[in-house]
Amino acid sequence: MISTSRWLPFEKPLQEIEEQITQLEEYTATHGIDRSEKIGSMRKKHAKLCEQIFSNLSAWDNTLLARHPNRPYTLDYLEMICDDFIELHGDRRFGDDAAIVAGIGRIDGRSMMIIGHQKGRDVKERQFRNFGSARPEGYRKAMRLMELAERRNLPIICFIDTPAAEARLEAEERGISEAIAACMALMSRMRVPIIVTVIGEGGSGGALGIAVGNYVTMLEHSVYSVIPPEGCAAILDTFGRDGSRGSEAAAALKITAQDNLAMGIIDEVIPEPVGGAHRKPNETAVLIKASILRNLKKLQKMSPEELAEHRYARFRRIGQFQE
Amino acid sequence: MISTSRWLPFEKPLQEIEEQITQLEEYTATHGIDRSEKIGSMRKKHAKLCEQIFSNLSAWDNTLLARHPNRPYTLDYLEMICDDFIELHGDRRFGDDAAIVAGIGRIDGRSMMIIGHQKGRDVKERQFRNFGSARPEGYRKAMRLMELAERRNLPIICFIDTPAAEARLEAEERGISEAIAACMALMSRMRVPIIVTVIGEGGSGGALGIAVGNYVTMLEHSVYSVIPPEGCAAILDTFGRDGSRGSEAAAALKITAQDNLAMGIIDEVIPEPVGGAHRKPNETAVLIKASILRNLKKLQKMSPEELAEHRYARFRRIGQFQE
Amino acid sequence: MPEAINPKKSDEANARAMAEIPVGLWQKCPKCRTMLYGKELERNLRVCTHCQYHFPLSSAERIAMFADDNKFAEIDADMQPCNPLDFPGYSDKLTRGQKKSGQNEAFRYGDMEINKIPSVLGVASFAFMGGSMGSVVGEKVTRALERGAELKRPVVLVCASGGARMHEGIISLMQMAKTAAACEKLKAAGQVYIVVLTDPTTAGVFASFASLGDVLIAEPGALIGFAGPRVIEQNLKIKLPPGTHTSEFQLAHGMIDLIAHRRDLRSTVAQLITYLTDARPEAEAVGIVDKE
Amino acid sequence: MPEAINPKKSDEANARAMAEIPVGLWQKCPKCRTMLYGKELERNLRVCTHCQYHFPLSSAERIAMFADDNKFAEIDADMQPCNPLDFPGYSDKLTRGQKKSGQNEAFRYGDMEINKIPSVLGVASFAFMGGSMGSVVGEKVTRALERGAELKRPVVLVCASGGARMHEGIISLMQMAKTAAACEKLKAAGQVYIVVLTDPTTAGVFASFASLGDVLIAEPGALIGFAGPRVIEQNLKIKLPPGTHTSEFQLAHGMIDLIAHRRDLRSTVAQLITYLTDARPEAEAVGIVDKE
């Protein structure tokens, strides 16, 4: 039975049915009168409705899903995907950014350098993870470990899940712009396979900073955008400079996995179980792992030079104009 | 006429004669009686004495000379050696360390990457230059510009003049150890010529951090030591753990240019004008420039690979043990 | 200084070139509010004679500033933006931007000689939609950098931008990775890349190609940063100390190499390029390329 | 976790090896002052059972900790220090250090297998003149790293040192550059370099080869830093906050990768080496060397 503590607006109909089912079950239990037939039919109804709702989600619905507090985060997936994971810390310059986790993981008995944004579950961890907003140290830690990965010929696997890079003054003082730019530049010339998966929020430069891969994939309900829809709505006349019109901006910005696939920004959409990744984390992890291994297999046919050229060409192509 | 505001202990005899000469000159001026003959002979005497004193300086005397407040600093020499110098700033990570200056200089019509410690003259500048004690940012700025130099095939010229690297907590927090280590490691594999000149204090790791050259030279009265003599005296029983016995430690540590040459630590001693560099900065600068160009000529015969191998081998040799 | 370099000459060249651009008789300095006489302002390279505020320059003025004798062979001038997302209102914005700036887009690039050294010059126009980077800007910046790599020439990019152009959505974001990769290609070719940061350079542009120069030079008092201070104050409901996100702030924090007054800008760039190119027989470049 | 890795086994191996080393019946923990029974302390890998203070280990104990079945082929064991500066009192100090430690110098290195992977292991002995780096330590560290580069093997260096050995003056300082260069050589050969920082690792050692590992692992509560806190407080006449210059402090400031309790140290190093070596056909290493 699907269950989740927090309901999103578009899940309202599901919520009602689930509550009714619960009532019927309690009734059965307390009065000993069998309503299992009714329950069974309602379950079918629920499944059908769920199917319908999640196959017709708007860009905004997906934005909310991508930010769902129960959605699995990088470390949740590593737990399910990796045989083992040794987290490594520090940029050797200033600090260790908990908003980006990195280390050597074993997937399918093979070593990989794994790097991903990390959000927090409870209030305390959210603070500690800076809500998944990476600071310069995070990108510099990533760069240090990517260079180790290249030297040891380890594939680099990145998980993207951030609202945006940290923009506070401390981040500015330590060069958040330089850190993002340098990390993208480094990734562009890496001589090992790089596979990127957007698992939640693909938030502008903060996401792209560790997302320059040979293959970039997105989970079905994740989003990838140049700016948060609310932010876009708040500054454009088109949306009356009204931050509450984020849903319109979300549609206009074309931020869903399908949109990104259609525009050739990503190479693959990884389907999520009906109801979203947070309802069936394990199933989702299995699909992510399969996608990574499948794409890795393709990339392993390439030489180090070909890998770098392939990645460069992949991003070089992007852009629409008339000559 | 030699003149300097500050007198070192061993200069006492010179001071007396100079004062006498001044008196005689005033006497001549005021009473109109010609004492020029006497003055002339005293000048000869002065010159002779100066010759004697400065050809028999102790390690401690040289330490004091190397720290002499009037001794020319890196920027003073650049002023005299370079046709032009464009200082570049910043480590692109955290800050710009004024204790290490770096930039592109033109020497003899040729471009070079010049990097050196910088001390301050007056109280305010001393503070600003952190007394020549470099922080992590200084070494990281140096590394950034060395990599540019390598890409553009510019020789790297380093001037060493520091009591020691900064050890305060802020420096520790930002990895002063890593910065020094990484800079030495980088220099060891540079594919361009690197020429190092110790112009004043060669203070332990803070000095060596930018002193890994194909050729290392020292000004006649500069010093190069693993630890400040006073510090050594203060912690060793040999000197009664008495910091005031620095002169004995200085002798024991063999820190003079001649000592370092004898031990094969440096390749050349650049003579200073009688009385020390601070008495004739221009003459000293001419000699430094000549030395740099002479050594550069030798290195230019080598290929990039040979340059790296030559530098590696140079430091690889150093060490005495029995097998 | 080698005699080839002559800042005076360059400034005259600038002045000449700028004299050709008509301006109002009087202009008020937005910083110190002084009324400035147009011609005098031109003579002073559009820098306020009282408070040294650097007025924005047109791409033509920037080109005149750097290119020897204002000789500039523009490339891809006809490249036109489109509306890939069919984003509401974008097409009109583009038309207005083109009218306002007299350019097809917010960035121009081409070949020049500076101090007689063949180089690639790219200049942004803040006047065109805040110099924001969409497909055209990203493509042109990338081509400028790739041209430098192919022809083994230095590249000078003069930046002025509010960041990525959100009307092209994710496509504009991707221009950050595309241009950053091109910077790496130029480096791999052993070439020199000089960035000139002008008011303002922020967000997606500062966080990509504008931060990756071998030498970063800023005009005084320019707004430079990831998120502008106003954005931060609004989003975080905090008050920032004065002077953050400026050229001076970035210099103090080690992010840029120099601040150059507009009067010295050309000579500084010319010297850097001269000094960084003379030493190196281009045969060597190959060696470096293999190395990367 | 691949079955080859078995921390339990390794710990037994350690315990076995350590049991062979005779110690006093009772020892007092310098940190929490608890009296600890010798055998129990041994079984706990010489970690205080009350406050987790990590007692210093001998080089033999360190070797037993990392080398499979305590098999270690030491190299250059006979290398002897001399007194190049004829430094007063140094020769006697050396003799005493050799008596006290039963070793010729403060560093030992040789071949081992860890988790069946042929590797180079080097261990410092703080017992010998505070593990300070003179010619012999510098030479052995360099040879250990060069051996890894030549034979294409991972290198594990266990550090414990007060820094450069001032009795060898400038010669000891130069060992910093020599060892740092050797680290670069190992990297250029594409090999893995793991550093284990133990109490204390400071000054000239932390500022050279000890900071240049691909992975830096520290034992808990170790003193790690450039200048020790006492030195700073004396020289600058200031009071430092508690907890600076420790493993935990360095981790918080991004300078080290991990802190591993002694019980997990071997398995952590073994896993890292296994994971970092399996992926890579050594043919590839050549490719990387050319690249450097």
Ligand SMILES: [Zn+2]
């Ligand atoms: Zn004004």
Ligand SMILES: [Zn+2]
């Ligand atoms: Zn205890």
